[in-house]
Amino acid sequence: MSEVQTKALLAKETTALLASLSSEVKNxxxxxxxxxxxQEQSSIIEANKLDLARGQENGTPAAMLDRLSLNEERIHTxxxxxxxxxxxxxxxxxxxxxxxxxxxxRIEKERVPLxxxxxxxxxxxxxxxxxxxxxxxTGNAVVLRGGSSALSSNQKIVEVLKQALNSTxxxxxxxxxxxxxNRASVNEMLKCKGLLDxxxxxxxASLIQNVVENATVPVIETGAGxxxxxxxxxxxxxxxxxxxxxxxxxxxSVCNSMETLLIHKDYGNEKIIKLAEAFKNSSVExxxxxxxxxxxxxxxxxxxTDYSTEYNDYVLNVRIVNDxxxxxxxxxxxxxxxxxxxxxxxxxxxxxxxxxxDAAAVYHNASTRFTDGFEFGYGAEIGISTQKLHARGPxxxxxxxxxxxxxxxxxxxxx
Amino acid sequence: MSEVQTKALLAKETTALLASLSSEVKNxxxxxxxxxxxQEQSSIIEANKLDLARGQENGTPAAMLDRLSLNEERIHTxxxxxxxxxxxxxxxxxxxxxxxxxxxxRIEKERVPLxxxxxxxxxxxxxxxxxxxxxxxTGNAVVLRGGSSALSSNQKIVEVLKQALNSTxxxxxxxxxxxxxNRASVNEMLKCKGLLDxxxxxxxASLIQNVVENATVPVIETGAGxxxxxxxxxxxxxxxxxxxxxxxxxxxSVCNSMETLLIHKDYGNEKIIKLAEAFKNSSVExxxxxxxxxxxxxxxxxxxTDYSTEYNDYVLNVRIVNDxxxxxxxxxxxxxxxxxxxxxxxxxxxxxxxxxxDAAAVYHNASTRFTDGFEFGYGAEIGISTQKLHARGPxxxxxxxxxxxxxxxxxxxxx
Numbered sequence: 001m002s003e004v005q006t007k008a009l010l011a012k013e014t015t016a017l018l019a020s021l022s023s024e025v026k027n028x029x030x031x032x033x034x035x036x037x038x039q040e041q042s043s044i045i046e047a048n049k050l051d052l053a054r055g056q057e058n059g060t061p062a063a064m065l066d067r068l069s070l071n072e073e074r075i076h077t078x079x080x081x082x083x084x085x086x087x088x089x090x091x092x093x094x095x096x097x098x099x100x101x102x103x104x105x106r107i108e109k110e111r112v113p114l115x116x117x118x119x120x121x122x123x124x125x126x127x128x129x130x131x132x133x134x135x136x137x138t139g140n141a142v143v144l145r146g147g148s149s150a151l152s153s154n155q156k157i158v159e160v161l162k163q164a165l166n167s168t169x170x171x172x173x174x175x176x177x178x179x180x181x182n183r184a185s186v187n188e189m190l191k192c193k194g195l196l197d198x199x200x201x202x203x204x205a206s207l208i209q210n211v212v213e214n215a216t217v218p219v220i221e222t223g224a225g226x227x228x229x230x231x232x233x234x235x236x237x238x239x240x241x242x243x244x245x246x247x248x249x250x251x252x253s254v255c256n257s258m259e260t261l262l263i264h265k266d267y268g269n270e271k272i273i274k275l276a277e278a279f280k281n282s283s284v285e286x287x288x289x290x291x292x293x294x295x296x297x298x299x300x301x302x303x304x305t306d307y308s309t310e311y312n313d314y315v316l317n318v319r320i321v322n323d324x325x326x327x328x329x330x331x332x333x334x335x336x337x338x339x340x341x342x343x344x345x346x347x348x349x350x351x352x353x354x355x356x357x358d359a360a361a362v363y364h365n366a367s368t369r370f371t372d373g374f375e376f377g378y379g380a381e382i383g384i385s386t387q388k389l390h391a392r393g394p395x396x397x398x399x400x401x402x403x404x405x406x407x408x409x410x411x412x413x414x415x
Numbered sequence: 416m417s418e419v420q421t422k423a424l425l426a427k428e429t430t431a432l433l434a435s436l437s438s439e440v441k442n443x444x445x446x447x448x449x450x451x452x453x454q455e456q457s458s459i460i461e462a463n464k465l466d467l468a469r470g471q472e473n474g475t476p477a478a479m480l481d482r483l484s485l486n487e488e489r490i491h492t493x494x495x496x497x498x499x500x501x502x503x504x505x506x507x508x509x510x511x512x513x514x515x516x517x518x519x520x521r522i523e524k525e526r527v528p529l530x531x532x533x534x535x536x537x538x539x540x541x542x543x544x545x546x547x548x549x550x551x552x553t554g555n556a557v558v559l560r561g562g563s564s565a566l567s568s569n570q571k572i573v574e575v576l577k578q579a580l581n582s583t584x585x586x587x588x589x590x591x592x593x594x595x596x597n598r599a600s601v602n603e604m605l606k607c608k609g610l611l612d613x614x615x616x617x618x619x620a621s622l623i624q625n626v627v628e629n630a631t632v633p634v635i636e637t638g639a640g641x642x643x644x645x646x647x648x649x650x651x652x653x654x655x656x657x658x659x660x661x662x663x664x665x666x667x668s669v670c671n672s673m674e675t676l677l678i679h680k681d682y683g684n685e686k687i688i689k690l691a692e693a694f695k696n697s698s699v700e701x702x703x704x705x706x707x708x709x710x711x712x713x714x715x716x717x718x719x720t721d722y723s724t725e726y727n728d729y730v731l732n733v734r735i736v737n738d739x740x741x742x743x744x745x746x747x748x749x750x751x752x753x754x755x756x757x758x759x760x761x762x763x764x765x766x767x768x769x770x771x772x773d774a775a776a777v778y779h780n781a782s783t784r785f786t787d788g789f790e791f792g793y794g795a796e797i798g799i800s801t802q803k804l805h806a807r808g809p810x811x812x813x814x815x816x817x818x819x820x821x822x823x824x825x826x827x828x829x830x
Contacts, residue, residue, distance in 0.1 A: 099792050114803050197803050216628055218804045239826040246828035354821050356431055366824025377514050388529050388612050388817035389633040390805035402803035406769050409781025411654040413661035
């Protein structure tokens with residue numbers, strides 16, 4: 001049997017036990033795991049150094065190396081994340097619905113774990129810990145397939161966490177790390193139907209596309225974010241400037257940052273030019289429609305490909321539109337249905353935008369950067385779903401659960 | 416452009432309008448459609464006769480022809496189904512959550528339509544009407560791909576319903592029927608990612624398997640039901656007999672009927688033999704484990720393939736088990752996680768069964784035949800989900816919805 005098969009089966013065998021664990025047991029285990037991370041931080045940092053050295057040899061860009069690197073402070077933050085997960089409400093066992101039927105049947109709809117979750121992700125080793133913590137809290141087993149660039153870090157982290165579980169009633173086999181860094185191991189996971197209950201890919205567009213195209217296991221798509229901000233004609237200049245700049249430059253590398261700015265033509269040429277200067281001062285390269293390039297000659301002409309690109313970088317498309325309909329049309333065409341924003345004081349226009357835009361999160365007068373589990377008050381998140389099925393937007397604990405009907409009778413049969 | 420592409424695009428263009436329709440408008444349209452079915456019943460029956468004649472030529476079994484056939488009474492029942500859908504609560508626009516954040520953001524989680532639903536199904540023309548009614552009620556557009564054996568009936572039904580919509584604000588393009596009866600049109604639908612928001616297959620195992628294996632559009636699996644009933648040692652004989660017989664013979668062709676009966680060895684040989692006789696009197700062929708065949712020599716030996724087969728017929732596997740664990744193990748191995756039942760008076764054993772069995776519906780002392788949208792009090796259903804993601808068990812209106820976060824700010828930016 002392959003590594004994927006073997007490990008998925010081992011994890012699957014723990015799912016019935018995991019589903020029956022009390023919140024107290026699960027929370028205690030999360031705290032034990034957090035403590036273990038701190039206790040073992042030097043060995044984790046040692047393992048991380050191996051990854052960093054390999055990355056440097058392979059010419060990995062500095063920004064990527066930075067996301068990969070672990071130090072004491074980061075490990076403390078990661079451990080703190082586990083403690084925060086322990087404090088969240090446990091959704092498992094919640095009764096969502098009770099139905100009393102005329103024939104005397106009592107039907108209860110109960111929240112249960114999904115079972116076995118597969119997570120396929122790229123560099124950052126903190127995802128390893130988050131994913132384990134969130135899965136365990138919701139009574140799920142998990143098979144992790146991280147990026148090969150973080151393999152040594154992930155191996156050590158998983159070893160530390162599994163060892164920590166040995167002193168608890170939680171079976172350590174519930175956590176499995178796929179160490180085969182061949183692409184084939186990913187594709188094998190995608191076909192583990194009946195064994196894996198869901199696959200959550202976290203990473204760039206090509207990773208997610210491969211998962212969606214090849215998985216027979218149900219998938220929750222995450223992360224792709226071509227987000228827009230639309231500045232209406234009447235928008236308050238200071239607010240529009242603040243929101244647009246924040247959405248682009250506060251952290252351009254993440255999915256909820258803005259890629260395209262749409263501006264109503266009547267917002268005013270002077271203000272548009274001033275806004276362009278503000279972006280320039282923040283080192284943002286601008287690509288614009290012909291009307292914008294006329295106003296801001298140092299901007300490059302934007303192509304349809306530009307409008308379809310998630311830059312995750314200091315690059316922004318700007319398009320001047322004639323009216324709300326043109327803005328809505330642009331968004332419908334290019335949006336990945338992640339996060340979209342309108343800046344306006346006009347409640348009628350705002351209401352129309354909020355109703356018509358089809359996205360996980362639609363904002364009136366606030367930066368798209370708020371689409372995030374912590375910012376929504378959900379605590380940690382396992383990702384941001386950009387699909388409409390099962391979960392949409394920041395995925396907190398309930399996204400890792402399913403339901404089960406329990407029906408209690410006294411001998412009822414169907415007529 | 417292919418038929419699938421063209422029609423899916425036409426339907427997609429109506430989704431924003433559909434999402435904005437009030438419940439009153441949608442309900443009125445459902446009633447107009449119901450009336451139209453009655454008014455046009457003779458032309459629908461004529462079209463149905465074409466399908467029946469073709470079926471007879473092709474040697475379709477009588478039971479299949481019966482499921483395909485329409486008469487005045489059936490059309491009245493179908494029209495009544497639309498009227499009942501009109502009476503259900505409209506979930507669209509429901510606010511599921513309101514979050515007030517310390518920074519002043521107000522976050523609302525709102526129920527919205529999925530958008531464009533693809534439904535791939537087999538013979539029965541009533542599914543055409545149900546699917547249209549449920550989709551419209553939830554503000555969704557729908558692309559239908561029915562079985563070729565019902566094509567004439569489906570064409571006429573869709574024509575009648577679309578014409579009926581012409582007198583309402585609901586765009587008739589929201590309903591699209593794929594008429595190409597080639598398998599390729601199914602496979603094209605499966606790849607319509609970005610256009611179709613979900614595909615729901617309704618039909619036999621091979622249809623569902625093809626969809627799951629080839630779809631890039633998210634899928635909700637339905638219908639496969641290898642359901643078990645477990646008679647514990649202490650079960651009340653009358654209740655056990657009633658429930659087991661009902662689960663098998665009341666309507667063997669449906670997914671919530673029983674395929675395998677598990678009996679605790681201490682239930683007693685005499686009772687087991689009596690139960691076997693009762694099945695014999697109901698024309699049920701029995702296939703049993705070796706212990707059962709020893710008691711009931713006219714039964715055939717059951718194979719592992721038998722335990723994995725959804726007969727949908729007057730055939731039943733019977734296995735005698737040593738204890739609850741053996742019953743749970745059998746169910747875990749062979750169940751399609753649809754509906755499972757225990758008959759016992761022992762609350763401890765019942766609680767263990769209800770907790771440990773991983774299925775959409777788990778019954779204590781009631782027939783598995785109750786797993787059904789109407790029986791649960793949900794009104795009509797679009798199918799019974801056997802997956803854990805998005806919806807599990809009988810799928811009422813909420814299964815055809817997604818959510819959207821609306822975030823209201825006053826210029827908030829992320830720090």
